[in-house]
Amino acid sequence: MSADETTAPIDMTRTTAPEVPIFREYVERSLAAVAREPDLAGTMLRHRFHGSARDKQVAANWLGRRLGAVPNPARLLMTGGTQNTLMILFSHLAPQGTAIATEKLTYAAIGQLATLGRISVLPVDIDEDGLREDSLEAVCKAHKVGAVYINPTGHNPTTSIMSIERRRRVADVARKYTVPIIEDDVHGHITEDAPPPLASIAPDLTWYLMSVSKCMGIGLRTAYLIAPSEDGLADLLRPIPSVSSWFVPGLSAAVITHLIESGAACEIAGQISSEIAARQDIAQQMLGHLGLMRTHRSSLHVWIDLPPPWTIEAFIQAAAGKSVTLRHPRVFATSGTDIKGHIRASLIAPSTHEGLRRGLRVIADLLAGRA
The missing domain is CATH 3.40.640.10 (Type I PLP-dependent aspartate aminotransferase-like (Major domain))
Structure with missing residues (x-):
């Protein structure tokens, strides 16, 4: 892996289908x-x-x-x-x-x-x-x-x-x-x-x-x-x-x-499901022990409960300071709905498993107070 790949910003906002080998x-x-x-x-x-x-x-x-x-x-x-x-x-x-x-x-x-x-x-x-x-x-x-x-x-x-x-x-x-x-x-x-x-x-x-x-x-x-x-x-x-x-x-x-x-559509969907499951395994390894993550094995993202004293804005800013981009959850809220302590993190937006690990490592360190 090149130096650029280990320092490039990690986008964790989008949840499109991951690229799979047979596609x-x-x-x-x-x-x-x-x-x-x-x-x-x-x-x-x-x-x-x-x-x-x-x-x-x-x-x-x-x-x-x-x-x-x-x-x-x-x-x-x-x-x-x-x-x-x-x-x-x-x-x-x-x-x-x-x-x-x-x-x-x-x-x-x-x-x-x-x-x-x-x-x-x-x-x-x-x-x-x-x-x-x-x-x-x-x-x-x-x-x-x-x-x-x-x-x-x-x-x-x-x-x-x-x-x-x-x-x-x-x-x-x-x-x-x-x-x-x-x-x-x-x-x-x-x-x-x-x-x-x-x-x-x-x-x-x-x-x-x-x-x-x-x-x-x-x-x-x-x-x-x-x-x-x-x-x-x-x-x-x-x-x-x-x-x-x-x-x-x-x-x-x-x-x-x-x-x-x-029959290719079913095979592609099957490989996508397998890739999502592999990324969920990484999320469990990186975040599961913190007890702050809501997800399931087929989800393209995780929904994180922010512990005190984190606010959404402060967490997004802190992650950005470490080259991880997160989306403010207000985009999901209907009028009059207030979100105080949650963040959605895409497991699919990083193009590689190593990129995903880098992004989740930053999130884990922030959640655990190590950064």
């Missing part, structure tokens, strides 16, 4: 296969819209592994990613006068997307099992809730995995108040022993989102949306037939469909 080979094969297809010009020169019939059937078969049953492809769209899909869903499900409910700590983009759409966000309390159904019920009683956004499997940022019992109770509350569920299952394909999605418990209420950003690669810019019904999907699409910003890129759709059909 390049399989993507090159898929690109070559797409290039040989008779309608390559059509793939590149025309809209793919929300996926071809083949794309949707292949995707339905693949998602069926997670959902427990193959969904009807007529309820499924390929889209250009989670965020633009959420913008469309928010505007459709939460018209003026209603709001989106979500975990009080949630995916960082939710607040930004709601601001762009001028949509209110209502915080719902969470615990070690994720979103609390009693808090959701209180929010539904007090407000006009258009939909509830939930990240139940590998919650960002707390890493919690909602139990099957809690999922059923949350679904019961949503059904009682006729509130649609937007389920973000981005970690579903890389989480060991993940409970069934809410979409398999309450398919009539749930808009199911699965992005390939964690199980393949964020640069593919693709997600899947499964609607509660064909009619519901038609209602979503009717007013925006030409809004192309959320259409799936044709090349990405063709590559991903080939990756799934060839």
Whole structure:
């Protein structure tokens, strides 16, 4: 290892899929296969819209592994990613006068997307099992809730995995108040022993989102949306037939469909899961003995309880002074939610295991008062 590699700043902010050995080979094969297809010009020169019939059937078969049953492809769209899909869903499900409910700590983009759409966000309390159904019920009683956004499997940022019992109770509350569920299952394909999605418990209420950003690669810019019904999907699409910003890129759709059909997608996701587990082992070695880390074996990050007298700002500044970059957790907080003593540290952002060890060593020393 060069001197530069041992002194370069360590970024511990981003949680994208780690690079794994087979990724390049399989993507090159898929690109070559797409290039040989008779309608390559059509793939590149025309809209793919929300996926071809083949794309949707292949995707339905693949998602069926997670959902427990193959969904009807007529309820499924390929889209250009989670965020633009959420913008469309928010505007459709939460018209003026209603709001989106979500975990009080949630995916960082939710607040930004709601601001762009001028949509209110209502915080719902969470615990070690994720979103609390009693808090959701209180929010539904007090407000006009258009939909509830939930990240139940590998919650960002707390890493919690909602139990099957809690999922059923949350679904019961949503059904009682006729509130649609937007389920973000981005970690579903890389989480060991993940409970069934809410979409398999309450398919009539749930808009199911699965992005390939964690199980393949964020640069593919693709997600899947499964609607509660064909009619519901038609209602979503009717007013925006030409809004192309959320259409799936044709090349990405063709590559991903080939990756799934060839079995490469499952192999890539398997290697990603193994790499995450290896990095979790390093985190346990470096931080586990301090008793301040919340995580699970399939999480791309750890959620750290800062001990007194550390404040978030002081800890981030101290880490930066030792060339480790951390993100302020305020980005995950809904309006009015105060975070006083937690930090999210990505285990994936460092490109190497040695880089990860360097970053975690700095964090461990700061937590233990050795620096």
